[in-house]
Amino acid sequence: xxxxxxxxxxxxxxxxxxxxxxxxxxxxxxxxxxxxxxxxxxxxxxxxxxxxxxxxxxxxxxxxxxxxxxxxxxxxxxxxxxxxxxxxxxxxxxxxxxxxxxxxxxxxxxxxxxxxxxxxxxxxxxxxxxxxxxxxxxxxxxxxxxxxxxxxxxxxxxxxxxxxxxxxxxxxxxxxxxxxxxxxxxxxxxxxxxxxxxxxxxxxxxxxxxxxxxxxxxxxxxxxxxxxxxxxxxxxxxxxxxxxxxxxxxxxxxx
Amino acid sequence: xxxxxxxxxxxxxxxxxxxxxxxxxxxxxxxxxxxxxxxxxxxxxxxxxxxxxxxxxxxxxxxxxxxxxxxxxxxxxxxxxxxxxxxxxxxxxxxxxxxxxxxxxxxxxxxxxxxxxxxxxxxxxxxxxxxxxxxxxxxxxxxxxxxxxxxxxxxxxxxxxxxxxxxxxxxxxxxxxxxxxxxxxxxxxxxxxxxxxxxxxxxxxxxxxxxxxxxxxxxxxxxxxxxxxxxxxxxxxxxxxxxxxxxxxxxxxxxxxxxxxxxxxxxxxxxxxxxxxxxxxxxxxxxxxxxxxxxxxxxxxxxxx
Numbered sequence: 019x020x021x022x023x024x025x026x027x028x029x030x031x032x033x034x035x036x037x038x039x040x041x042x043x044x045x046x047x048x049x050x051x052x053x054x055x056x057x058x059x060x061x062x063x064x065x066x067x068x069x070x071x072x073x074x075x076x077x078x079x080x081x082x083x084x085x086x087x088x089x090x091x092x093x094x095x096x097x098x099x100x101x102x103x104x105x106x107x108x109x110x111x112x113x114x115x116x117x118x119x120x121x122x123x124x125x126x127x128x129x130x131x132x133x134x135x136x137x138x139x140x141x142x143x144x145x146x147x148x149x150x151x152x153x154x155x156x157x158x159x160x161x162x163x164x165x166x167x168x169x170x171x172x173x174x175x176x177x178x179x180x181x182x183x184x185x186x187x188x189x190x191x192x193x194x195x196x197x198x199x200x201x202x203x204x205x206x207x208x209x210x211x212x213x214x215x216x217x218x219x220x221x222x223x224x225x226x227x228x229x230x231x232x233x234x235x236x237x238x239x240x241x242x243x244x245x246x247x248x249x250x251x252x253x254x255x256x257x258x259x260x261x262x263x264x265x266x267x268x269x270x271x272x273x
Numbered sequence: 274x275x276x277x278x279x280x281x282x283x284x285x286x287x288x289x290x291x292x293x294x295x296x297x298x299x300x301x302x303x304x305x306x307x308x309x310x311x312x313x314x315x316x317x318x319x320x321x322x323x324x325x326x327x328x329x330x331x332x333x334x335x336x337x338x339x340x341x342x343x344x345x346x347x348x349x350x351x352x353x354x355x356x357x358x359x360x361x362x363x364x365x366x367x368x369x370x371x372x373x374x375x376x377x378x379x380x381x382x383x384x385x386x387x388x389x390x391x392x393x394x395x396x397x398x399x400x401x402x403x404x405x406x407x408x409x410x411x412x413x414x415x416x417x418x419x420x421x422x423x424x425x426x427x428x429x430x431x432x433x434x435x436x437x438x439x440x441x442x443x444x445x446x447x448x449x450x451x452x453x454x455x456x457x458x459x460x461x462x463x464x465x466x467x468x469x470x471x472x473x474x475x476x477x478x479x480x481x482x483x484x485x486x487x488x489x490x491x492x493x494x495x496x497x498x499x500x501x502x503x504x505x506x507x508x509x510x511x512x513x514x515x516x517x518x519x520x521x522x523x524x525x526x527x528x529x530x531x532x533x534x535x536x537x538x539x540x541x542x543x544x545x546x547x548x549x550x551x552x553x554x555x556x557x558x559x560x561x562x563x564x565x566x567x568x569x570x571x572x573x574x575x576x577x578x
Contacts, residue, residue: 071467102472110469120464123560124482133478134468166560179464186468 021049023085024190024221025070030079032065039065041245042079047190047238050219054232054253057242058268063225064117066242067192070223071112072105083112083190110138113183113191117198119175121167121182127154128163131182139186146185153181157211173204177211184215191215193224209235229272233257241265330530334521335537343517344538350513351500354438358499359492361439362446369451380447387444393505395441399433400509430509438506442499449491453484485557493550497543504535514538 025047032040039062047053055063068074069081072089080097081088088108090097100108122130131150135141141149154163157177159170167175176196183191193212197205209231216222216235226232232239233253240250241260248262260266320326334340369380387395398405403424412418428436457480465475507516518531555568 073463073466106466106469106471108469109467112467114464114467116460116464116467118460120458120460122461122464122479122483124557125560134465134470137474137478138469168560182468 026082028080031077051237052216052222053238054236055225055240061242062245064194067194067225071109111189113188115179115193115196117195119179123167127165127178131185135185153184157181172200173207176208191222327530331533334534339517343514347503347514350503354442357439358442359446361443363450365447366450384444392441396437399437430511434506434511453488456487457483489554
């Protein structure tokens with residue numbers, strides 16, 4: 019029995035000006051699966067992730083989440099960009115965690131977490147606070163609700179950013195190099211939270227440099243280079259016996 | 274156990290000098306401080322002993338009814354200009370930052386022209402608008418008019434002053450607001466977008482509260498500038514604070530003491546505004562520093578304890 023497809027990307031092209039970044043990417047992520055995207059910097063990993071919630075416009079191809087075309091509708095064989103309000107609704111069910119956390123510095127930890135559930139999902143303040151406190155406890159930061167982001171370490175900030183994304187009860191979580199901005203000793207606490215989420219069955223796409231983490235947590239590893247998927251497969255195959263020379267080169271450099 | 278007491282020094286340890294450390298002596302500091310104090314004392318002495326200041330007259334007119342009425346006009350002109358100016362300025366900033374090239378260009382053009390024309394020149398233009406447009410009419414461009422009014426009837430000195438000050442203020446306010454908005458990191462907007470928040474909500478809840486940190490000091494400057502800038506309206510015989518004291522000294526020739534009356538009020542109002550600005554800034558500093566700086570009163574309390 020195979021689980022339902024949550025993300026389906028096909029023939030995705032994207033350029034910044036005249037520089038092509040993605041050149042025909044195909045990718046599928048099934049329900050409850052963790053897909054880790056690895057590759058050299060400049061290979062288009064982050065751009066790929068940002069196309070999934072339409073933070074970037076695409077030039078050609080399709081991005082579907084839960085069977086719904088993201089950011090566009092198809093009409094007479096062409097893609098038409100959707101209205102802001104529709105895109106906003108689509109984004110609300112896709113959580114995203116950024117490399118630089120991007121917590122709102124003027125709001126406390128709890129306010130960061132409850133802002134969107136109240137304003138976007140329409141939860142009552144009491145319900146949002148209850149949910150927020152539960153999630154803050156889940157990422158191991160109970161008691162820090164009243165702190166401001168700058169009073170927290172990088173690892174703690176990133177865990178709050180994860181709680182903030184989870185508060186929207188997303189069906190898919192996107193992680194854009196969640197540990198790249200962290201001091202080495204803080205990487206573990208964030209990866210532990212991500213691994214817990216994987217354990218709990220969250221569907222996730224993780225762009226990462228942490229090959230060991232990918233080996234441990236990923237169901238599928240995708241190696242991206244120069245805007246194309248060079249190869250993908252379970253970590254046991256791709257990370258230990260890569261078929262392509264470029265994958266081998268990359269792994270030799272990072273391992 | 275003594276471990277905890279070793280690690281956490283008692284609060285007094287911070288102010289007491291550590292044993293065995295001799296701070297560098299800085300004789301230059303003492304000398305420069307002494308020189309400045311001597312100069313200051315000389316200035317204060319001359320201000321007090323020079324009879325030409327006529328402090329008695331100043332005290333007499335400080336709360337005269339005409340002066341207070343002028344002060345009232347200055348104050349509400351300032352507030353009105355600030356509110357209208359910043360409302361228009363915010364619209365201009367949003368237009369400039371919008372993706373619409375026509376709106377952005379018009380906004381840029383507005384700021385360019387209204388920052389180029391001195392406020393006094395602009396006020397004179399508005400005052401003499403009748404020469405440019407004898408009648409103001411509402412209708413279809415190049416088509417029929419619905420309503421038509423003589424512009425000299427519509428725009429008296431006070432209206433000319435309000436329009437001129439507001440349009441002038443808006444040009445500066447637009448740049449202040451725009452500067453605040455672009456000082457907020459792009460990642461903040463992306464994080465909010467990723468959470469499914471709409472543009473308006475992001476502006477209100479995420480961008481503007483953070484932009485306020487750089488908007489407030491500049492807006493405080495603008496407010497104080499406007500307060501004093503309103504004194505140019507005395508040229509159009511609008512009875513503000515300055516014009517009121519001018520009316521009096523034209524009768525009794527006590528020029529200096531009456532200018533001191535106006536000066537005193539400008540200083541008093543500016544001081545009140547500066548204190549207010551300090552507290553508003555503190556409000557928007559939430560989360561910006563690891564700990565909020567103490568207010569001057571808290572600092573004073575700390576010294577006296």
